[in-house]
Amino acid sequence: MSVHHHGHLRGIVCMLAAVAAFAVMDAMLKLLAPHYAPMQVAALRGLSSLPLVIAWVVLTGALPSLWRVRWALHLMRGVLSVVMLAAFAYALRTLPLAGAYALFFVAPLLVTALAVPILGEHVGWRRWSAILVGFAGVLIVLRPGGQGIVSLAGIAVLVAALGYALSAIAVRVLGRTDSIQSMVFWMIAMVSAIATALAWPQWLPIEAAHWPVLGVLALSGAAGQAAVTEAFRDTPASVVAPFEYTALAWGMGLDRLLWGTTPDRMMLVGAAVIVLSGLYLIRREKQPEQRFTL
Numbered sequence: 001m002s003v004h005h006h007g008h009l010r011g012i013v014c015m016l017a018a019v020a021a022f023a024v025m026d027a028m029l030k031l032l033a034p035h036y037a038p039m040q041v042a043a044l045r046g047l048s049s050l051p052l053v054i055a056w057v058v059l060t061g062a063l064p065s066l067w068r069v070r071w072a073l074h075l076m077r078g079v080l081s082v083v084m085l086a087a088f089a090y091a092l093r094t095l096p097l098a099g100a101y102a103l104f105f106v107a108p109l110l111v112t113a114l115a116v117p118i119l120g121e122h123v124g125w126r127r128w129s130a131i132l133v134g135f136a137g138v139l140i141v142l143r144p145g146g147q148g149i150v151s152l153a154g155i156a157v158l159v160a161a162l163g164y165a166l167s168a169i170a171v172r173v174l175g176r177t178d179s180i181q182s183m184v185f186w187m188i189a190m191v192s193a194i195a196t197a198l199a200w201p202q203w204l205p206i207e208a209a210h211w212p213v214l215g216v217l218a219l220s221g222a223a224g225q226a227a228v229t230e231a232f233r234d235t236p237a238s239v240v241a242p243f244e245y246t247a248l249a250w251g252m253g254l255d256r257l258l259w260g261t262t263p264d265r266m267m268l269v270g271a272a273v274i275v276l277s278g279l280y281l282i283r284r285e286k287q288p289e290q291r292f293t294l
Helices: 003-032 038-059 071-092 097-104 107-119 125-142 152-174 180-202 208-234 237-259 265-284
Strands: none
Touching (some): 071 097, 097 152, 125 265
């Protein structure tokens, strides 16, 4: 096997590991969501990961890079991350993981669409067609007027996807000047500070049974971040990004294992349309992008 293909295989394995870790992390958020306000769940996501992120920054010798950053963009990304996490936590109170993932997969389509007015990127008619087909997939999942998941929870996932897309565009700009460590640290630190401040008036004490959940949340989030950073370090995004869609399989498996639920046929059809649209956009993408997590 050539060094080139070996590097790609390593990137793919790291991406698969990252998706698995993030699926476990989201399952932990779903376990916490019925017991705490969405903003407190967002705060717990940040606070549980902050010590591990600080350790990572120190061990990689990146402490000085934390201060040479574009503060306005980091603050904007922190606010977007709080909105995204709180909306996603709200949605997970009622939606299964697989259903939430099916809708959240619209995020890459939004990134491409929003890059036109915000970054001035050119998107040809083929990619616009793929975006429109993907949005049709969203309607299949939601099924307005039918028995789909059009609800405040479904809308909350789309709000989360929009926040993710805007944050991804901010990462494109930040990646030109700021270190990966600074982007991860300030995102987690700002989520911790902003969400905690907003949640504090209605803050509930952590139940004893939930401390192990917080431990798994912290470890899975840190493992996923490390794995996804490694996946994109030396491997083109067009190679590894398609494997992000394996999250749907993890979502279905965890739904079945932890909550005994299975997705209906129309949700799977809609998810397939969204995924295929996203895969087409990845194939058309010529410039690699940096992936990040929230």
